[in-house]
Amino acid sequence: MNITLKNVSFSYTDSIYDAVLKDISLQINSGECVVLAGESGSGKTTISKLINGLIPLYQSGTMAGDVLLGDKNTADMTLAEISKHVGSVFQNPRSQFFNVDTDSEIAFGCENLGIEPEEIRRRIEKTVKDFHLESLLGRNIFHLSGGEKQKIACASVNATGPDIFVLDEPSANLDLKTVADLTEIIKLWKSRGKTIIVVEHRLHYLRDVADRIIYVKEGRIECEWTPAELEAKGTTYTASLGLRCMNLESLGEPNREDCHSREGGNLPSCSQTSNIVFKDLCFAYNPKFPILEIPTFTLPRGQITALIGHNGAGKSTLAQLVCGLCGSRSQKRAVRKLGTYLIMQDVNHQLFTESVLDEVLLGMSPKDKSAALEILDSLNLKSYAEKHPMALSGGQKQRVAIASGVSSNRDLIVFDEPTSGLDYRQMLAVSATLKTLANRGKTLFVITHDPELVLNCCHHVIHMDHGRIVNEFPLQGNENKLIHSLMCK
Amino acid sequence: MDVGRVGTLAVSTMMLISHMMPIGIVLYYVMQTTKANEFMAGMSKMHIPNKVTIPLTVMIRFFPTVFDESHAISNAMKMRGIRLFSLQTLKDPLTILEYRLIPLLVSLTKIGDELSVAASTRGLAPETKRTCVVPVGFHVQDAIVFVYCLAVVACFVIAGRTKQSIIDIVCAFFS
Numbered sequence: 265m266n267i268t269l270k271n272v273s274f275s276y277t278d279s280i281y282d283a284v285l286k287d288i289s290l291q292i293n294s295g296e297c298v299v300l301a302g303e304s305g306s307g308k309t310t311i312s313k314l315i316n317g318l319i320p321l322y323q324s325g326t327m328a329g330d331v332l333l334g335d336k337n338t339a340d341m342t343l344a345e346i347s348k349h350v351g352s353v354f355q356n357p358r359s360q361f362f363n364v365d366t367d368s369e370i371a372f373g374c375e376n377l378g379i380e381p382e383e384i385r386r387r388i389e390k391t392v393k394d395f396h397l398e399s400l401l402g403r404n405i406f407h408l409s410g411g412e413k414q415k416i417a418c419a420s421v422n423a424t425g426p427d428i429f430v431l432d433e434p435s436a437n438l439d440l441k442t443v444a445d446l447t448e449i450i451k452l453w454k455s456r457g458k459t460i461i462v463v464e465h466r467l468h469y470l471r472d473v474a475d476r477i478i479y480v481k482e483g484r485i486e487c488e489w490t491p492a493e494l495e496a497k498g499t500t501y502t503a504s505l506g507l508r509c510m511n512l513e514s515l516g517e518p519n520r521e522d523c524h525s526r527e528g529g530n531l532p533s534c535s536q537t538s539n540i541v542f543k544d545l546c547f548a549y550n551p552k553f554p555i556l557e558i559p560t561f562t563l564p565r566g567q568i569t570a571l572i573g574h575n576g577a578g579k580s581t582l583a584q585l586v587c588g589l590c591g592s593r594s595q596k597r598a599v600r601k602l603g604t605y606l607i608m609q610d611v612n613h614q615l616f617t618e619s620v621l622d623e624v625l626l627g628m629s630p631k632d633k634s635a636a637l638e639i640l641d642s643l644n645l646k647s648y649a650e651k652h653p654m655a656l657s658g659g660q661k662q663r664v665a666i667a668s669g670v671s672s673n674r675d676l677i678v679f680d681e682p683t684s685g686l687d688y689r690q691m692l693a694v695s696a697t698l699k700t701l702a703n704r705g706k707t708l709f710v711i712t713h714d715p716e717l718v719l720n721c722c723h724h725v726i727h728m729d730h731g732r733i734v735n736e737f738p739l740q741g742n743e744n745k746l747i748h749s750l751m752c753k
Numbered sequence: 754m755d756v757g758r759v760g761t762l763a764v765s766t767m768m769l770i771s772h773m774m775p776i777g778i779v780l781y782y783v784m785q786t787t788k789a790n791e792f793m794a795g796m797s798k799m800h801i802p803n804k805v806t807i808p809l810t811v812m813i814r815f816f817p818t819v820f821d822e823s824h825a826i827s828n829a830m831k832m833r834g835i836r837l838f839s840l841q842t843l844k845d846p847l848t849i850l851e852y853r854l855i856p857l858l859v860s861l862t863k864i865g866d867e868l869s870v871a872a873s874t875r876g877l878a879p880e881t882k883r884t885c886v887v888p889v890g891f892h893v894q895d896a897i898v899f900v901y902c903l904a905v906v907a908c909f910v911i912a913g914r915t916k917q918s919i920i921d922i923v924c925a926f927f928s
Contacts, residue, residue: 316874347876358821359867362814362877368790371886375790376876381886388886406817424876589828606832612860613822614829616852627833654859668833 265334265349265427265459267292267315272329274310274319280326284310286483287329294427297450297460297473302480303506303687304465309432311480312463314338316430317346333428348377351421355433355685357413366403366416373424387423394452395419409575411442418449428459435466436685439574439713440512441752443469465687466508471495479505506689508716515715516747538565540602540676540707545585545595556581556731563676563724568698568708570718570739573728574752579711582728583678586709604676605669609684611661615653620645620664623653627672639667642700659690663697670701677701679710683717695721715750719743784813794885803879811868818864819857826856 269290275283284307292298300308313319317338320327331338333349351373354360363369370391374384392398397419400412408416414434421429431450435443447469453460454473462470467477471491479486494502495510502509509515539562548554556578563569573579584590587606588599608614617623624636640646643663648656653664662682669677679698683691691714698708698721712718718725718739725742727735727749737745783792789810796806830836835852912919 318870318874322870322873342878342880343873344876344878344881347874350874352871352874354867354871356867358818359864360871362810362868362872362875363789364814364817365788368788368886372790372877373875375883375885376878376881378882378884381884381888384884384886406821420875584828587832589831606828608825608829610825610860612863613825613856614833615856616830616833616835626835654855672834 266294266332267428267459267461268330268332269311269314270330270332272314272327272331274314274325274327276323276325278326280328283326284483285314288483288485290478290485292459292461294459295454295457296475297454297462297470299467299470299474299477300461300463300480301465301467301477301505301507302486303689306480307483308463308480310483312352312430312432312461315428315461316350316352317341317343321346344376347373347424347426349426350428350430351424351426353414353417353421353429353431353434355436357410357417357437360417361405361413364405366397366400366405366408369405369416370397370420370423373420377424384423387425391419391423395422395449409442410437411439411445411575414438414442415445415449418446422449422453426458429453429461431460431462431464433463433465433685435464435469437681439752440715440750441574444751447473465685467491467494467502467510468508468512471510479507481505503688506687508688508691512715512747512751515719516744539563540565542586545582545591547581547585547591554731556585558582558731558733561726561733561736563707563709565675565707566702566705567723568702568710568721569724569726570722571709571711571726571728572713572718572746572750577728578731579728580680581731583680583709583711586676587678602676603672603674604678605672605674606678606680607662607665607669607682609680609682611658611665612654614665614668615661618652619650620653620656620667621649623664624667624671627668636671639670642704643667643670643697659686659693662694666697666701670704670706675705676707676709679708679712681711681713683712683714688716691717692720713750715747718746718750725749780816784816787813788887789813790885791887791889793883794887794889797883798889798891803881807877807879811865811872814868815861815865819861822857822860822864823853826853826860829856 269288272285272288273280273283274285275281288311300311302308310319313323314331319325320339321343333346338346361369362372367388370388371384374387392401395415395418397415400408400416405413405416435446438446443466450460450462450470450473462474464470474491476488477491477494478488491510499509499514541560541562542558543560545556545558545561546554547556571579571582581590583606585595586599587604588596589606615623617626620640621636624639625631625633628636637646637649640649643666645660645663645667648660653661656664666677682694686694695717698710702708710717710722722739724736724738725746726733735749739746792813793806793810797803830852835849908919908922911917911922
């Protein structure tokens with residue numbers, strides 16, 4: 265089924281002058297795999313919403329132009345009708361489920377279409393076989409890892425048998441190994457002649473499946489390449505557009521000029537003064553099956569250490585132990601003395617007060633306004649001091665959370681995936697913030713799947729698997745090893 | 754601090770909890786044992802319109818999320834050193850409520866919106882007729898439970914009217 269966008273403009277407000285999409289025309293042929301790339305806020309997600317009908321049928325706003333699926337205008341259809349032709353997978357695995365168990369979730373879309381139970385069972389069986397989901401059946405979705413959730417989301421959409429798949433940043437919360445599974449799923453759809461539209465920052469996993477990469481900037485389609493064309497232009501070019509790299513292996517090549525120039529501030533010198541040593545970090549829900557068993561590990565003071573490993577390796581548990589959020593009483597006491605602070609992945613959870621300044625003052629004792637302002641200034645937040653934290657952008661919120669950690673005088677700051685779902689420029693901004701903190705003498709511990717972040721700002725890498733540390737190395741000279749560890753090869 | 758006001762508040766909270774408890778227990782039981790699709794199939798068999806069923810189903814899905822989010826927020830509060838009982842919170846008990854509720858409301862609004870987007874792109878709409886892979890129907894077991902519940906309610910109503918104890922009524926019924 266062809267998709268045609270004819271001179272489409274869209275604005276989330278009443279006025280067409282605030283348009284996020286400006287006169288977009290686009291033709292996507294049946295069986296094509298098209299990637300919509302661009303910086304955050306460029307309007308690429310809005311284009312995907314036009315195709316799955318959320319605009320104009322769910323989202324209110326002002327729209328001009330026509331979107332045609334085949335020869336039908338989406339404005340004349342209902343969302344239920346569109347859902348027969350278009351299946352959507354979203355970024356956040358936790359909020360796209362309607363059921364609590366996996367089986368019902370896969371059946372959900374089919375049931376909504378009113379398909380006979382016999383036929384639904386047949387389709388589920390086929391989907392489970394195609395996607396190798398046997399081990400995931402009958403499970404509680406809340407207990408699955410992010411990658412497994414995303415697979416179930418794809419399976420559920422697949423079972424309804426649409427012609428068009430729209431994926432909105434499906435890889436944002438996934439590790440590189442699960443991302444490879446996602447590539448396989450997209451390949452399978454393509455081999456069956458489905459039309460696939462992927463909105464993404466991360467391009468490397470789509471290199472072999474995409475037919476076209478369309479670059480969206482400020483609500484317009486700027487250019488269009490084949491993956492080979494874009495790859496040939498090099499990492500520096502893609503980075504200048506705010507896109508993530510096309511080829512992960514090339515990142516591992518030593519002496520790559522743009523990785524060693526370390527954009528956005530210099531790294532603090534590597535003169536090792538002392539280490540923070542953790543001993544006997546163990547954690548188990550059931551004593552027979554320990555989730556985490558680490559006899560000892562060290563973090564060099566004043567430097568940035570990356571913690572890598574695939575989803576479910578125990579990274580978050582380690583972070584929680586290090587921050588005193590779980591573990592035995594004596595462990596917690598030891599951690600409190602040390603002073604640790606966790607910046608969560610969803611920073612919305614850790615902003616409590618009515619203004620950015622209050623947020624920083626909250627953890628301070630004694631309350632020192634000028635010191636608070638100084639911290640805000642160092643994180644480029646001074647002009648927002650009186651704003652409500654919830655009114656800020658994602659990156660700003662994250663910096664407010666960091667500021668509150670700094671103000672409470674904690675020396676070790678732990679980050680839980682600070683760059684998931686960020687474009688290249690935003691990733692650089694986070695990386696610059698991390699460097700600022702390290703320069704202030706803080707010790708940083710960063711859980712991440714993001715090779716570009718690690719290459720940009722980290723000194724050391726710790727690789728975890730199955731609750732144990734399997735490898736520890738300084739980054740300098742080991743770039744290749746890093747990429748291989750991230751891909752779990 | 755006004756002890757009288759706090760006392761009244763404490764007592765009325767207790768009353769509220771003790772009265773709401775049975776409702777909470779039933780809700781918890783329903784959430785633990787009933788899958789969303791079975792619930793919807795059952796409701797549609799009872800000819801209850803989708804406009805009523807869909808919001809109720811969303812609620813079933815929403816509660817576990819509320820607990821999940823609330824747990825994450827309490828972790829964040831621990832990290833910040835905001836404790837339930839401290840000098841600060843005793844002075845101003847409302848702040849603790851604010852710290853707890855604002856992040857929760859913000860994230861729940863977002864999740865709620867994302868959930869309804871996901872549901873509507875997958876064809877859940879008031880006007881469509883759903884099927885269900887799990888056969889749902891009214892069987893003998895259901896009839897037995899139904900009659901039993903009716904009997905219990907009847908006992909309580911009679912007990913209330915005649916000021917007799919429940920045991921007396923049950924004995925009188927069987928003798």
